[in-house]
Amino acid sequence: MTTESPEEIRHKIEQRLPLLPDLPGCYLMKDASDKIIYVGKAKNLKNRVRSYFRGAHDTKTTKLVSEIHHFETIVTNSNKEALILEINLIQQYKPQYNIKLKEGSMYPYLKITNEKDPQLIITSQVLKDGGQYFGPFPNVQAATATQQLLHKIYPLRRCSKNEKRACFYYHLGQCIGCCDHPVSKDAYQKQINRIKRFFNGEVGPIKNDLKRKMEEAAEKLDFEQAADLRDQIEYIETTVERQTVMSQDYDNMDVFNYYYDKGWISIQAFMLRQGSILKRKAALFPSYGEKEPDNELTTYIARFYKEQNNVLPKAILVPPAVDQEVLEAIFEIPVQTPLRGKKKSMLDLCEKNAKLALDEKFRLIEASTRKTLGAIEELADALQIPQANYIEAFDHSHIQGVHTVSGMVVYQNGKPDRKNYRKFKIKSSEGANEFAHSQEVIRRRYTRLLKENKPLPDLILMDGGIIQVRAARDVLENELDLSIPVAGMVKNDKHKTASLLDGSKEKIVELNPRSQAFHFIQRVQEEVHRYAISYHRQIRAKNQVASILDTIPGVGPATRSKLLKHFKSLQKIKEADVENLRKLGITRPVAKRIIEFLNNPERV
Structure with a gap:
């Protein structure tokens, strides 16, 4: 989490x-x-x-x-x-905030049924029943309007199979007429082909035919008919998009493509099933050395199926530079590079998504770098110091002066350098003495840096106000003869960042709460507080465990140390058995006593 x-x-x-x-x-x-x-x-x-x-x-x-x-x-x-x-x-x-879709889909499709006298019907399920599906449509109204339009232009059977004479729709020109006379398979196929072309965007012939009929109706002063035809033309122009026919064109194949720039490769994989994209996988990683990006993609595809247990499709589509022979030899399925048509369009779409993903990464890096560098430049200007590229920040944590610890976080060029974070257990003073705690941790930290001849920070930030800042300056200037700038991160009564205290002048530096420098100070203060308090909780938990173990007869400092070093927590000691404890050199009676004591339900 x-x-x-x-x-x-x-x-x-x-x-x-x-x-x-x-x-x-x-x-x-x-x-x-x-x-x-x-x-x-x-x-x-x-x-x-x-x-x-x-x-x-x-x-x-x-x-x-x-x-x-x-x-x-x-x-x-x-x-x-x-x-x-x-x-x-x-x-x-099945996202929790989406309306749950029933089996198949709540989005409607138009379907040409697979039977002797086919119909054009609305359905919410796509089945492998030999029917031809068009859609989906955004709602039932759009599907119904398209169905009604096609009934008028390219009618199929609209009546039931039990009709003994020409139905009402046949007289309206909205039924192909199998209720009146036998209709050949070829006649149905011609209508079906016209419907397919319509869904593929070939609406020009229909619009021209409707315009001609509209003009004829207007000449006959049949304005009601002309208005209906006008509405049909308008519907085609504004509503009917290029539909995807649910055919076998995309049936069970995976598409891979990539985009490479500035030493990074972005890969996209589309899994196509039943004519559309079922799933998308994406990967973005640096491409090291002399390895070509097409070789990276070849390796990625091999690992995609070998390591991730993805089911092999019937075919794989790849860009031309990929080693198709190797992949075919490994998986024993066709690996192809389409040069035109829908498959080529899908390959191009993969590349477009890969490019967008990589472009976004570069732009985020650029924006982040610009903001962090801008923030530390603003900070240095506000404190009137040469630079603030290397910052160390300190915070203390205790409860009523007990188990006092300090945490130190490091920021290099505005970004946390976590490998150089440090923890300090306060040794020299007791109680809630913030001045003494700050002196000790500053003394220990910078005495060590001087002794090891390591670089010193450009700026020291203390989580607190004048007390912490004066303590730090006292040690740096009077004991260690160092002139490192010190500033205090002052909080308000809600424990939120309020202002910055300039340690050299001992006055508040006004920072715009919306400035990059202010937000940077907020992040540093939250990070050092998190780090210090997490260490304090660890120490407190360890001492609580030690206190509980000390109450068990026969458990002394040596035994307690063995248990904590090996098991790390009271719960793990509780879950152990006598033999586990015996392996640590603990006698059987003491081991048995420890297990019984910790698992006693009456123990508070």
Whole structure:
């Protein structure tokens, strides 16, 4: 689970929002455990995703936004493809904030049935029944309007099979007429082919035919008919998009592509099933040495199936530079590079997503670098010191002066350098003596740096006010003869960053609460406090365990030390058995006494 504060999470999200593309696609909202909690689609990803973090929302949306830790996006070629992908992602991940889709989908499709006299019907399920599916449609109204249009233009059977004479729809020209006379298979196929072309975007012939009929109706003064035809033309122009026919074109194949720049490779993999994108996998990592990016992709694909236990598809689509022969020899399935058509379009879409992912990473790095460097430059200017590239910050933690510890965090060029963090257990003073605690930790830290001839920081930050700052300066200047700048991170009564105290002048430095320097001081103060208090909890827990062990007859300092060193916690000692304890050199009677004591339900 993440330990980031809500402010840090919001800051990371705000950094990403301007980098979103003005393109159609899907967005996946995730919580702190990386679980997908909501999936949505958008004609414009930037506008749609940004809307979640701007302005007021209803109760349900506010609850969703409060749980968003980060998000992902997948770019598609059209809003229609985004809709299909959204359906598949919801079915796959079942996010808690999405309306639960029933078996198949709540989104409607149009289907040409597989029977002697086929019909054009609306359905919410896509089955392997030989039928031909078109869609999905955003709602039932859109599916119904398209169905009614096709009934008028390219009618199939609209009546029941039990009709003994021409049905009502046949007289309206909306039934092919199998109720009146036998209709050949070829006649049905011609209509079906026209419907397919319609869904593939070939609407020109239909519009021309409708315009001709509209003009004829107007000439006959049949304005009602002309208005109906006009509405049909308008519907085609404004509503009917290029639909994806649910065919075998994309059936059971995986598509891989990459984008390489500045020593980094971004890889995207699309798993296509039943004519649409079922799942997306993404990887982004540095490409070291002389290894070519196409070789990196070849290795990634091999590992994708060998190590991740992904099921092999019927075929794999890759860019031309990939070693297809090697992959075919390994997996014994076709590995192809399409040069045109829908498959080539899908390969290009993979590359587009890979490029967008890598571009976003570079822009985030650039923005982060610009902000951190800007923050430490502002900080140095505010304190009137040459630079603040290397900073060490200190904080103390205790409860009423007991188990006092200090934590030190290090920042290099505005970023935490965690391998150089240090912990201090206060030895020389008791009680809540902040001045003495600060003196001890500063003395120990910088005496050691001088002794080891290691670099000294550009700035020392003390979590506190004038007491901590004066203590640090007293040791540095009067004992160690050092002139390192010292500043205090002052908190308000709500324990939040309030201001910065210049140690040399002992006066408050005014920082704009919205400035980069102020936010940087906030992050440093929160980090050093977290580090110090976590160490204090460890010490307190260890002492509590030691106190409990000391109450067991026969357990002395040596035995207690053995137990803590080996088991680390009271719970693990409690879960051990006598033989586990015997291996540490503890006698059987004492081992038995320890186990019985710790597992006694009456022990408080």
